[in-house]
Amino acid sequence: MHPSLQRPVFLDLRRIRQPVTAVVSILHRLSGLLLVLAAPFAVALFALSLRDAAGFQQAVEILASPPLRLLGLLLGWGLLHHLLAGLRFLCLDLDLGVSRTVARRSALGVLLGALILSIGLAGVWL
Amino acid sequence: MSWRAASGLRPWLLQRLSAVYLAAYLLFSVVVWVGGVADFHHWQAWFAQPLVNAASLLFLVALLGHAWVGTRDILMDYVKPVGWRFALLSLFGLAFLISLGLGLRGLLQVGA
Numbered sequence: 001m002h003p004s005l006q007r008p009v010f011l012d013l014r015r016i017r018q019p020v021t022a023v024v025s026i027l028h029r030l031s032g033l034l035l036v037l038a039a040p041f042a043v044a045l046f047a048l049s050l051r052d053a054a055g056f057q058q059a060v061e062i063l064a065s066p067p068l069r070l071l072g073l074l075l076g077w078g079l080l081h082h083l084l085a086g087l088r089f090l091c092l093d094l095d096l097g098v099s100r101t102v103a104r105r106s107a108l109g110v111l112l113g114a115l116i117l118s119i120g121l122a123g124v125w126l
Numbered sequence: 127m128s129w130r131a132a133s134g135l136r137p138w139l140l141q142r143l144s145a146v147y148l149a150a151y152l153l154f155s156v157v158v159w160v161g162g163v164a165d166f167h168h169w170q171a172w173f174a175q176p177l178v179n180a181a182s183l184l185f186l187v188a189l190l191g192h193a194w195v196g197t198r199d200i201l202m203d204y205v206k207p208v209g210w211r212f213a214l215l216s217l218f219g220l221a222f223l224i225s226l227g228l229g230l231r232g233l234l235q236v237g238a
Binding site for chain 1: 142145146149152165166167169170173186189190193196197200218221222224225226228229231232233235236
């Protein structure tokens with residue numbers, strides 16, 4: 001057997017504890033996927049809102065319905081996390097904040113910042 | 127170094143440039159709309175302004191380009207069977223193209 005195939009494999013997701021930087025990274029992917037799935041519907045809704053006054057009214061009513069309010073909140077968190085984590089990654093690309101201490105602190109800031117802003121958003125939106 | 131030789135550099139750069147534009151447009155939109163939307167005419171008149179219309183068209187293109195590169199990255203990482211990868215890439219590509227058409231039509235209608 002090839003040596004690389006004999007390496008131990010440990011993939012028990014319930015017992016793996018990731019550092020906060022990894023959590024921010026995987027949530028950046030997950031939130032990106034959420035936003036990608038929502039994007040075609042968001043564009044369609046935007047086009048509807050610009051069509052005429054009736055279309056605008058229809059779009060407003062769709063957005064105001066309870067299930068979409070909840071979904072909107074989830075997507076709001078997704079957008080906030082994706083935006084903040086993305087800005088952090090852009091800084092890392094520019095060699096800003098790459099030391100372990102600062103990188104961990106900024107990751108925690110992104111994680112909590114997106115959650116706190118989402119709670120604020122919920123207060124306005126729900 | 128040619129772009130072709132630097133395989134992967136072009137989408138990498140596209141992802142970052144579009145990200146900066148998307149973030150700037152979104153922050154600007156929050157400032158504009160934080161007080162709420164009065165009515166349809168207010169909404170339509172805003173997007174009918176040539177500069178806003180052009181900026182929004184660019185936002186639409188940047189958004190769907192960004193979505194495409196991100197989707198492609200994720201599918202290449204997790205979906206290994208070629209058939210599935212091709213099918214999913216086609217599905218998302220088609221959805222983004224239809225979105226582009228819808229958004230273009232909406233914006234050009236009010237901008238024209």
